[in-house]
Amino acid sequence: MSFYSLNYNNLVRIIRQTKNLLPVKIMNEYIPFHKPMITDDEVNEVVDAVRSGWWTMGPKVIRFEKKFNQYIGSRYSVSANSWTAAAHLSCEAIGLKKDDEVIVPSFTFTATAEIVCYFGAKPVIVDVQQDSFNIDPVKIEAAITNKTKAIIPVHYGGNPCDMDEILDIAKRYNLKIIEDAAHALPASYKGKKIGTIGDVTCFSFYVTKTLAAGEGGMLCTNNEEISDRCSLMRLHGINKDSWKRYSDEGTWYYEVVAPGFKYNFNDIHASLCLAQLSKIDLMLQMRKEIYDKYNSAFMDNELIKTYNIKSDRSSSYHLYPILLDIDKLSINRSRFIEELKEKGIGSSVHFIPLYRHPFYQTNFQFEKNNYPVSEFIYPRIVTLPIWPAMNELQIDRVADAVNCLTNKYKK
Numbered sequence: 001m002s003f004y005s006l007n008y009n010n011l012v013r014i015i016r017q018t019k020n021l022l023p024v025k026i027m028n029e030y031i032p033f034h035k036p037m038i039t040d041d042e043v044n045e046v047v048d049a050v051r052s053g054w055w056t057m058g059p060k061v062i063r064f065e066k067k068f069n070q071y072i073g074s075r076y077s078v079s080a081n082s083w084t085a086a087a088h089l090s091c092e093a094i095g096l097k098k099d100d101e102v103i104v105p106s107f108t109f110t111a112t113a114e115i116v117c118y119f120g121a122k123p124v125i126v127d128v129q130q131d132s133f134n135i136d137p138v139k140i141e142a143a144i145t146n147k148t149k150a151i152i153p154v155h156y157g158g159n160p161c162d163m164d165e166i167l168d169i170a171k172r173y174n175l176k177i178i179e180d181a182a183h184a185l186p187a188s189y190k191g192k193k194i195g196t197i198g199d200v201t202c203f204s205f206y207v208t209k210t211l212a213a214g215e216g217g218m219l220c221t222n223n224e225e226i227s228d229r230c231s232l233m234r235l236h237g238i239n240k241d242s243w244k245r246y247s248d249e250g251t252w253y254y255e256v257v258a259p260g261f262k263y264n265f266n267d268i269h270a271s272l273c274l275a276q277l278s279k280i281d282l283m284l285q286m287r288k289e290i291y292d293k294y295n296s297a298f299m300d301n302e303l304i305k306t307y308n309i310k311s312d313r314s315s316s317y318h319l320y321p322i323l324l325d326i327d328k329l330s331i332n333r334s335r336f337i338e339e340l341k342e343k344g345i346g347s348s349v350h351f352i353p354l355y356r357h358p359f360y361q362t363n364f365q366f367e368k369n370n371y372p373v374s375e376f377i378y379p380r381i382v383t384l385p386i387w388p389a390m391n392e393l394q395i396d397r398v399a400d401a402v403n404c405l406t407n408k409y410k411k
């Protein structure tokens, strides 16, 4: 029976309910923080790419870009070899320059801010909201100066930011919006898919992401100029279809018109993306089920807080963060993570606030005191495993371990 001949309910039942069949060794097996969902589709697509001999950017990349574009409903989609590459291209395309300022949230990965530094521009780190861990629009407005060029909102954990407020600010101050949607595939805001809202939106296909290829990225935009510039710059600044030059459709002649980058995607990773994209909604439903199960398991636990997704938006459920009520516990967050590990459960922290890293402190002198919400969240936050193929036993083990530890260390 093939993967796709099973309907969703049967498939989830089979994947989830394997616990009664599992030997004791597997019942105690380590539950990693993340594991991509791998089926024969991924294997077959990769084998096909390898056998085809197109190992760099070729027909599978082009097919993936088209399918991704259709799925998001954006006018243009340009692939790259990571989110970081896609976002660097986007910043270049909007004309970011030395000494410009770009507003970014405190709760994100360094890539969001480092791309700004590539230009000699300044990332201006802004505090987040306590209920969503997303950038606070009120604080964005307070951080705007006459050097501000753009805002990079991050849809934390796949939960969309307050885009209406952010769009309004961008319009009033004439700023560009580059959305960091590394976590937000698929997600939507007021009925609009993330990828269709800001000037540019960048996605990541890093191994832990909701569409996992190991490495990879995509930028979506409705702006033709941005799309053309990014397509040009991702492959050495040589003309658009230069990737075809070794095929029967191509020609040996090309012209370099700009000092571009070597940021193109490739057919081997694109084949993983094609296989993953075909089950992107299924994987979303599977993560949503885990999210719901955790929510009910933690409902009566007063020592942890879960986060809020407003009813006008839908999340990709990429992360499941909890906040420990450390004032009522005789254990700190780091020790809590260690104890989860001793129980065979991988967890993580998303994120160490940017302004706490030596690079941002040394170069931009951010003051901890300006980030009261981040300073509250950081010592309390733990992110739990939420990958689609987790079975019921694994979901129960994670929830039980969290409840058991908070109970054990209750003051």
Ligand SMILES: Cc1ncc(COP(=O)(O)O)c(C=O)c1O
Pocket (backbone or CB within 6 Å): 082, 083, 084, 085, 108, 109, 111, 112, 154, 180, 182, 183, 203, 204, 205, 206, 216, 217
């Ligand atoms: C919020 C966020 N932005 C950007 C990135 C960078 O993505 P990539 O590894 O594809 O460059 C990550 C990766 O972890 C991320 O979590």
